[in-house]
Amino acid sequence: MTASISSSRRRGKAxxxxxxxxxxxxxxxxxxxxxxxxLKPQAYxxxxxxxxxxxxxxxxxxxxxxxxxxxxxxxxxSMVVAIAAVVLTLFLSSMLxxxxxxxxxxxxxxxxxxxxxxxxxxxxxxxxxxxxxxxSLHLLDSLLGLVVVYVAxxxxxxxxxxRGFFESIPRELEEAALIDGASRWTIMWRxxxxxxxxGLAVVAIFTFLYxxxxxxxxHVAIRExxxxxxxxxxxxxxxxxxxxxxxxxxxxxxxxxxxVLVFAVFQRYFVRGISTTxxxx
Amino acid sequence: xxxxxxxxxxxxxxxxxxxxxGTTSKPFRRFWRAAIFLxxxxxxxxxxxFGPMIYSARISLFDWNIVDPTLSEPVGxxxxxxxxxxPIFRRAVVNTVAYTLVTxxxxxxxxxxxxxxxxxxIRGRALxxxxxxxxxxxxxxxxxxxxxYMFVGQGGLxxxxxxxxxxVIQKNVLWLADPILTFVPIHLLGIWKGVGWTAIIALAGxxxxxxxxxxxxxxxxxxxxxxxxxxxxxxxxxxxxxxxVVLVIGGLNAYISNLLITDGGNPLDLTHFVLTLxxxxxFTRLDFGYGAAISYLLAVFVFMVSxxxxxxxxxxxxx
Numbered sequence: 001m002t003a004s005i006s007s008s009r010r011r012g013k014a015x016x017x018x019x020x021x022x023x024x025x026x027x028x029x030x031x032x033x034x035x036x037x038x039l040k041p042q043a044y045x046x047x048x049x050x051x052x053x054x055x056x057x058x059x060x061x062x063x064x065x066x067x068x069x070x071x072x073x074x075x076x077x078s079m080v081v082a083i084a085a086v087v088l089t090l091f092l093s094s095m096l097x098x099x100x101x102x103x104x105x106x107x108x109x110x111x112x113x114x115x116x117x118x119x120x121x122x123x124x125x126x127x128x129x130x131x132x133x134x135x136s137l138h139l140l141d142s143l144l145g146l147v148v149v150y151v152a153x154x155x156x157x158x159x160x161x162x163r164g165f166f167e168s169i170p171r172e173l174e175e176a177a178l179i180d181g182a183s184r185w186t187i188m189w190r191x192x193x194x195x196x197x198x199g200l201a202v203v204a205i206f207t208f209l210y211x212x213x214x215x216x217x218x219h220v221a222i223r224e225x226x227x228x229x230x231x232x233x234x235x236x237x238x239x240x241x242x243x244x245x246x247x248x249x250x251x252x253x254x255x256x257x258x259x260v261l262v263f264a265v266f267q268r269y270f271v272r273g274i275s276t277t278x279x280x281x
Numbered sequence: 282x283x284x285x286x287x288x289x290x291x292x293x294x295x296x297x298x299x300x301x302x303g304t305t306s307k308p309f310r311r312f313w314r315a316a317i318f319l320x321x322x323x324x325x326x327x328x329x330x331f332g333p334m335i336y337s338a339r340i341s342l343f344d345w346n347i348v349d350p351t352l353s354e355p356v357g358x359x360x361x362x363x364x365x366x367x368p369i370f371r372r373a374v375v376n377t378v379a380y381t382l383v384t385x386x387x388x389x390x391x392x393x394x395x396x397x398x399x400x401x402x403i404r405g406r407a408l409x410x411x412x413x414x415x416x417x418x419x420x421x422x423x424x425x426x427x428x429x430y431m432f433v434g435q436g437g438l439x440x441x442x443x444x445x446x447x448x449v450i451q452k453n454v455l456w457l458a459d460p461i462l463t464f465v466p467i468h469l470l471g472i473w474k475g476v477g478w479t480a481i482i483a484l485a486g487x488x489x490x491x492x493x494x495x496x497x498x499x500x501x502x503x504x505x506x507x508x509x510x511x512x513x514x515x516x517x518x519x520x521x522x523x524x525x526v527v528l529v530i531g532g533l534n535a536y537i538s539n540l541l542i543t544d545g546g547n548p549l550d551l552t553h554f555v556l557t558l559x560x561x562x563x564f565t566r567l568d569f570g571y572g573a574a575i576s577y578l579l580a581v582f583v584f585m586v587s588x589x590x591x592x593x594x595x596x597x598x599x600x
Contacts, residue, residue: 013401013403016398016401016403017403019394019398020395020398020399020403020409023391023394023395023413023476024409024412024413026473027412027413027415027416027473027477028412030424030427030428030431030473031415031427033427033430033431033438034427034430037430045436046433046435046436046437047436048436048441048445049441049445050436050437050438050441088325091321092321092322092325093322095318095319095321095322096318096319096322096323098318099315099318099319103311103314103315103318104311105308105311105312105314105315106308106311106312107312108315111319114331115323115326117331117334118326118330118331120584121330121334121580122530122533122534122576122579122580122583123534124534124536124556124559124560124576125334125337125559125576125577125579125580126330126333126334126337126576127560127563127576128337128340128559128563128569128572128573128576129332129333129334129336129337129340129573130329130333132333132336132340132350132569133328133329133332133333133336134329148325148328148329149329151325151329152325152326152328152329152330153329153330155322155325155326155330156326156330159322184314184318185317188318209418212420213420213421213422215420215421215422215537216536216537216556216560220560220564230420231420231421231422234422234423234426235422235426235541238426238541239544245430248426248430249426249427249430252423252426252427255420255423256419256420256423259418259419259420260418263411263414263418267407267411
């Protein structure tokens, strides 16, 4: 009896592995294909049958793609914008979250709901008015114009998330500091933020990935070539050099490196952040 | 700085003997103390998100003049009725709804499957989790180009698989040039990119279900299928509601994959999504009022669909 149960369990487990492996195959093959294409000489790009392992390996696509179209500038722009958006979002959301978690003031609940509306608005519907606002503030064609919009798009969700973190910190820790005469500002910096590192990490990761990925706003707000970010650069690169897939994917893989690094380093915060908040990466 | 100055002044006031001193000044003092924390964040939020949202409603009621907004002509709800009567807009709505109806169940079914498989004591769970999450973190532009390349008519991976390996088709299918077939890569991409996220959320929901319930049922002789049907599924309902609402919003707002693959509605504006049409109306034809009306219609639709979903699914839980 027990033997038959455990053998059927074992069979069930083998089945699970098989299904998971098949699923992983569907995930990995496209990525694998992207890497191998980026290493193929142009002549082999549309080879039949398509080769998952290139017959002839070359790094020419990388050196050409990276030297073309200001790719280095795009990469740098993306980095600057993403880091600035992360720092600013962390700073502003922490302050907001602290006020909503710890301070008492009139209209607190209503003001909080006003902020939460930002979590529900479909982002692309804002592009037209954002364009007009940015135009009148002379923020079109500037990296700052990208940063402020990215911060605005993230601040509601991240404040919501951080407020939860701050509320889970025991109040006694603050009360001791309050009695010693510390201001609320000092308490936030010295007591709350150091205890909220995991929460801050989640905010940083999601804002970084958002800024690194964002296409619609950058597509509209940036006209000047030298101010483009990577997603725009790569999309336009493809439409200009239509069949140079090797170079397109070489550029894509370089653009993927920071994402994979961030993900690999912060994986455990990541899973926690997603499952506690339902943030979309 | 201001907080430091304010404190002694209000302390004095609190010591005053007026009947309302304590009650009126304190909320204000509290408000200003909080304002230091709130103002910077709200300045950005109101200027670049909330303000634009309101502004957009106004734009949608005008024949908006992009060069000199003061010359814009008020047209009432003309932009809205124009959109509703426009066959291209209607086609875009159909395309967008179809995308949502295909990709949301696709993501939920596959994501649930992966979550159930990962919700066992098996080795390599962390590795699988990372693998399935890879498409989620990859920028949309990159995965879209990747799918475009795999679905190329001549020499694409998919045609080769279907023709030479599986023998399902005789000659190459031109996926990217046909107004219907072009949605195959777009839909598949939508599912492929979202399964990992759905699985992780579903897994978190599954792990919150006490194992004892399922164990007790299996001692009583319940089959795995009926355990899933009568224990897991009902307890997972809040998670499923959440997944459905978020995925439907995402589906209706799909944009990048369509823009890049159809190159903005090609052929003949038959393949637009609502948002690619909005983009074209606004930034190609410079019809800002019309574009704003389209985006408002979409926002209202998204909002109503979310409400209905939450209502319906909540009611079923109570049964």
